[in-house]
Amino acid sequence: MNDRFCACLFALMLMLPSAALPQGFAGLGTEAEGFALPDPDYRLRFPEDHGPHPAFRIEWWYVTANLTGPDGSDYGIQWTLFRSALKPGEAEGWASPQIWMGHAAATTTEAHYSAERLARGGIGQAGVTAQPFDAWIDDWRMRGQDFDTLRLRAASDDFAYDLSLQAQGPLVLHGRDGHSVKSADGQASHYYSQPAYAVTGTLSLPDGETQVTGTAWLDREWSSQPLSPDQTGWDWFSLGFEDGTRLMAFRLRGGRGDFTSGTWIEANGRATALPDGAIRLQPLERTGPPNRRIPTTWSLVLPERDLDLRIEAMNPDAWMETSFLYWEGPVRISGSHSGKGYLEMTGYGEDDEG
Amino acid sequence: MIGAACLALWSHWRRHKLQLATLLAGLALATGLWSAVQAINGEARASYDRAAAQLGAGQWPELRPRAGADIPLETYVSLRRTGWRLAPVLEGNLRLAGRSVTVMGVGLLTHPALPAVEAAEGGDGLAPVEVLTPPGRLFADPGLAARLEGNTDLPPVLPSDAVPPGTLLTDIAVAERLLDRPGTLSRLLILEPPPPGLPPLSELAPDLDRVAARGSGDIARLTDSFHLNLTAFGLLSFAVGMFIVHGTVGLSFEQRRGMIRSLRAMGLPLGLLARLMLAELALLALLGGGAGLILGYAVAGALLPDVASSLRGLYGAPVEGTLSLRPGWVLSGLGMALAGTGLASARALWRVAHLPLLAAPGMRAWGGSAAAMRAMVAAGVALILAGALATWLPGGLLGGFLLLGGVLTGAALLLPPLLSVILAMGARMARGPLAQWVWADMRAQLPGLSLALMALLLALAANIGVGTMVSSFRLTFTGWLDQRLASELYVAARDDAQGARMATWLGDRADAVLPSRSVERRHNGAPIFVYGIVDDPTYRDNWPLIAESPGVWDALARGEAVLINEQMARRDDLWPGDTVSVLPDWPLRVAGVYSDYGNPTAQAITALPALLERVPNLPNQRFGIRIAPDQVDDLARDLRADFDLPPGALVDQAALKAQSMAVFDKTFLVTGALNVLTLGVAAFAMLTSLLTLWTQRLPQVAPLWAMGLTRARLARLELLRSLALAALTALAALPLGLVLAWALLAVVNVEAFGWRLPMFLFPLDWLRLFALALLAAGLAALWPARRLSRLPPAGLLKVFSNER
Structure with missing residues (x-):
């Protein structure tokens, strides 16, 4: 299967309207074609909602972690399992309309490694069960007796990690009870996180194996029509501050102006939704070659919490060389607060293969 | 000087337009058949590669x-x-x-x-x-x-x-x-x-x-033998064509001796002359080769659809029936023409280079000394022995072809010494001066004709060998079809449900219903089709077993044994008494081996109930129906009406046999076409050799005319001599052809297709071929003989004034 085919499939997962992609897909950004739609009155139920929702078009289990080695070096890792439904529902065997994609990455200040796995649903090569929790694609796996204690593994040609995750607080529901609005037109998703895992484990890189510790953030999101037609990409931040508070913030870039949203999370896990316009995000510096010029230094201001941050990519070259090109990497925070976090940016670079 | 020499050389061809045409035709025929085969092979291989690339195979x-x-x-x-x-x-x-x-x-x-x-x-x-x-x-x-x-x-x-x-x-x-x-x-x-x-x-x-x-994959390997076969035919045609070139080039040099002598006497350096003649030959080779390429392209284009259908039928190999022009093919064709011409003219050129300035034209233009004869015998015997050895040493298909090559070339080399011995014996038995002269003259003529006779020998032997193989195969195949297609009617249901209804429906109306249910699996990395059959006298009476152990059908019916086809038996060396697992964890005793022509894959037969235990969901859609022949039409009509069957779903035995024979005949159509072409080329070689000898013959015939023999009688004797030589050659070709047929049936076929065929003899075919050989030789000799009978006496007299 060629890259473009995959790109078609997963443009959607990354919430990108496929302006650069063939016509057949352009319409999918707005129409749900029999898929279930996020319901503002739906109340999330656990552990059921840790499992897949095949009636919705897209869904993901998204882990990022800021890690530190024994010598104080900073690392970042990503582990993502995407589900994309070609049609609503599930079927046995190869006839299943579900497609799974795994992305894994490891980032140092000097290097960035990424890998991808693809699988068809229905045959057992990839999937998720809610209780006991198990999410896997090929030999990559995240599982535990419940959602609070997880073991996370991925391996590729040039990197591997095997990490233990222990939740330090409650689940956080974004938006209104986990119904997170994505545009002024009302596009939305179901969205919750576990933002506070303590992590220990090993990270293997080409120059050897390192013991690491740190924190991880797990995002769960599913939807069917996530973006407005004019929205071309997004910038998404998950930030952890030294005082134990956390911030999730995103900006959807659109022709009719940006749409921002976020969640302020106190150290005890209490969450406050931040409406459109509460957060001001401003790129400060763009780096990279012409076809991959991307903001790697940001200003984030949240006046209601006296937040004025400078956010800098730990490694500006954290491009994910996967079926669909995007940027995902660890960041350092300075300014009114300091800390670490993760940044994802989509809709910037041009794929080398056009 | 160069210009004058060129003009002088060219003047020969201007005066001998026919000779030029013969030379070019010989070159074109040789190159044409060779490159036709190459084009077919190239196209087929390109198809395999394309298929492999399209599917990413290997x-x-x-x-x-x-x-x-x-x-x-x-x-x-x-x-x-x-x-x-x-x-x-x-x-x-x-x-x-x-x-x-x-x-x-x-x-x-x-x-x-x-x-x-x-x-x-x-x-x-x-x-x-x-x-x-x-x-x-x-x-x-x-x-x-x-x-x-x-x-x-x-x-x-x-x-x-x-x-x-x-x-x-x-x-x-x-x-x-x-x-x-x-x-x-x-x-x-x-x-x-x-x-x-x-x-x-x-x-x-x-x-x-x-x-x-493994690169391009199974198909290329599977079809290697087929292409090797074609290549061998192409090479044979090329060799025969080159005999023509050799004959005409030899003739032209003989006829130009005088001119060469004059040119050299006038001061043209030998080196320059040799280079000019070489350039002349190269030019002719390119011209003839070019014409050959056009011819080859046409022949290949005409044959390719049949070859493609043969390859599809035999191996399921994906070959398209259209030809495309490849530069490599053009170059290799011209290269072959140049190399072949060089080889065929080497002796003539060597003789020019060593021609004493004032030497008279030789009485015996072509060397035929006793020493040369002995060398030919030694080389011939050595080649045959080497060929025989090759069947053991490299073995396999290559060994088979080396055997063929060794025996054919060895026998060809043995032909002139053999004929020489026979002619000497004839001379000893001859009574009367004229008879003695005829025998002696034939012997004298032999060296000049030997190459043409060798060509004839090869063409005849190839004809007998390949003809015997094809006819034996056809006979075996027909008998095998009778055994294999014992049911009177064959029907295919749309699906399993209809199949089940059909079986019930047929239960009351037919003498027996034989379901054909199979499953495809892999065995030793290749596909195998495992069939389950019910116990029925039809199989016991008819199935074409070539090896069996006692009680084969009872053991099979009990589900304890398996029958395998000959291809599988030979490939995996499994014979009655051995054990094989056609399905995982199901070892079965091999109770019999049956012939299964035209099928490239392995096949096994076992009891249906036992197979169903292991593979429960076998498709149940095809049936053989046993019924009295006079009721076939009625039953077929009822079946069609009750089950609303499409036309192709119901086939009677006769139609199926006809279809199978049509596929068979198509498979060997190419072989037949190449056979006829080879024989035609051989006849042509004979004609050119006789024409070559013509000028040398005059000095030998003139004294006899002077002694009182009429020109007509001399011409008749000429004709008789050619016929006698052709007849002797054809007689020699018969055993050679049979050896060839044996090698094809028992060695090459086994290696290439996985089945060994019994050899049948077809004396009528030999008679026909013998007559054809005489006809070819007679036609070839007719022209020189006619020229002799019409030669003005002055022409004969001139021999005495000019040459003596």
Whole structure:
């Protein structure tokens, strides 16, 4: 299967309207074609909602972690399992309309490694069960007796990690009870996180194996029509501050102006939704070659919490060389607060293969 | 000087236009047949490569099931989940639109890029949902796509030039449904070497074997023998054509001796003269070779559709019936023409270079000394022995062809000494001066004619050998068809449900209903079809067993034994008494081996109840029906009416036999065509040799005329001599041809196709060929004889004034 085919499939997962992609897909950004739609009155139920929702078009289990080695070096890792439904529902065997994609990455200040796995649903090569929790694609796996204690593994040609995750607080529901609005037109998703895992484990890189510790953030999101037609990409931040508070913030870039949203999370896990316009995000510096010029230094201001941050990519070259090109990497925070976090940016670079 | 020399050399061809035409024709024939064969082979190989590229065959190492089994889907999933990067493939055959179609199902998401799918995504913007979810899509070459149009049982078919003929490329989900093999896979491509630290494959999947990437794949290997066969024919034709070149070039040099002497006497350096003559030959070779290429292209174009259908029929090899021009082919054709001309003229050139300035034309133009004869005998015997040795030493198909080559060339070398001995004996028995002269003159003529006679010998032997093989095969095949197609009527149901209804329906009306139910598996890395049969006298009385153990049918009926086809028996060296597992964990005793012509794959037969225990969902759609011959038509009519059967679903025995014979005859059409062409070329070689000898003959004939023999009588004697030589050669060709036939039947066929055929003799064919040889020789001699009978006496008298 060629890259473009995959790109078609997963443009959607990354919430990108496929302006650069063939016509057949352009319409999918707005129409749900029999898929279930996020319901503002739906109340999330656990552990059921840790499992897949095949009636919705897209869904993901998204882990990022800021890690530190024994010598104080900073690392970042990503582990993502995407589900994309070609049609609503599930079927046995190869006839299943579900497609799974795994992305894994490891980032140092000097290097960035990424890998991808693809699988068809229905045959057992990839999937998720809610209780006991198990999410896997090929030999990559995240599982535990419940959602609070997880073991996370991925391996590729040039990197591997095997990490233990222990939740330090409650689940956080974004938006209104986990119904997170994505545009002024009302596009939305179901969205919750576990933002506070303590992590220990090993990270293997080409120059050897390192013991690491740190924190991880797990995002769960599913939807069917996530973006407005004019929205071309997004910038998404998950930030952890030294005082134990956390911030999730995103900006959807659109022709009719940006749409921002976020969640302020106190150290005890209490969450406050931040409406459109509460957060001001401003790129400060763009780096990279012409076809991959991307903001790697940001200003984030949240006046209601006296937040004025400078956010800098730990490694500006954290491009994910996967079926669909995007940027995902660890960041350092300075300014009114300091800390670490993760940044994802989509809709910037041009794929080398056009 | 150079200009004058060129003019002088050219003047010869201007005066001997026929000779020029003969030379060019010889070159064109030789190059033409050779390059026709090359074009056919090249086209077929290009088709295989194209098919391999289109399906990505052989580019990756693979995991294949060890013992005749499919790979369970669970094995694939568990290997992926341990870290193996694999792409699954499910393959099988399906009968669609009256012919067998290969279905290749791939996991479109993980499979390496396939040109057909890429093009569809690019051009029409084919969406993943269309390809990956039911009903899915089929990719087929435009021809197949057109034939499948309107078939409502199939997913939409997308025509694509990037799919090999006769193949349906599709997603594995569709393939699984079409082939009715849910949850199974045929092989797994290894996309990346497994990560280090994994348990060994023997632990993870003990039933899988790792197979290295192997380039263009099975088809090329499978068809090698077929192409080697064609190449051998091409080479034979080329050799025979080169005899013509040799004859005409020799003649032209003989005739130009005087001119050469004059040119050299006038001061033209020998080196320059030799270079000029070489350039002249090269020019002629290019001209003749060029004409040969045009001829070859036409011949190849005419033969290719039949070759393509032969290859499809024999091996399922995807060959298109159209020819395209390749630069490599043009160059190699011209190269062969140049090299062949050089070789054929080497002796003539050497003689020019060593011609004493004032030497008289030789009485015996071509050397034929006793020493040369002895050398030929030694070389001939050595070649035959080497050929015989080759059947053991390299063995295999190559050994078979070396045997053929050694025996043919060795025998050809032995021919002149043999004829010489016979002629000497004849001379001793001759009474009267004229008879003695005729015998002696024949002997004197022999060296000049020997090459032409060798060509005739080879052509005749090839004709006898190949003819015997084809006729033996045909006879065996006809007998085998009678045994194999014992049922009076064959019917195919639309699906299993209809099949079951049909079996019940037939139960009351037919003498016996013989279901044909089979499953395709893999055995030793190759496909095998396992059939289950019911115990019925039809099989016991008719089945063509070539080897069996006592009580074969009883053991088979009890489900304790298996019958295998000859191909499988020879390939895996399995014979009655051996044990084989045609399905995993089901060892069965081989009770018999049956002949199974025209089938490239392994086949096994076992008791249906026993097979159903292991493979419960065998398709049940094809039946043989035993019924009194006079009721066939009625039953067929009722069947059609009650089950609403399409025309192709019901075939009676006679029609099936006719179809099978048609396929058979088509397979050997090319062989027959090449046979006739070779014989034609040999006759032509004889004519040119006789013409060559013509001028040298005059001084020998003139004294006899002067002594009182009439020109007419001399001409008759000339004709008689040619016929006698041709007859002797044809007699010698008979045993040679039979040896050739034996080698083809017992060595080459076994290696190439996996079956050995009994040899039948066809004396009538030999008589016909003998007459044909005499006719060819007679026609070739007629012209020189006519010239002799009409030669003005002055011409004969001149011999005495000029030459003596």
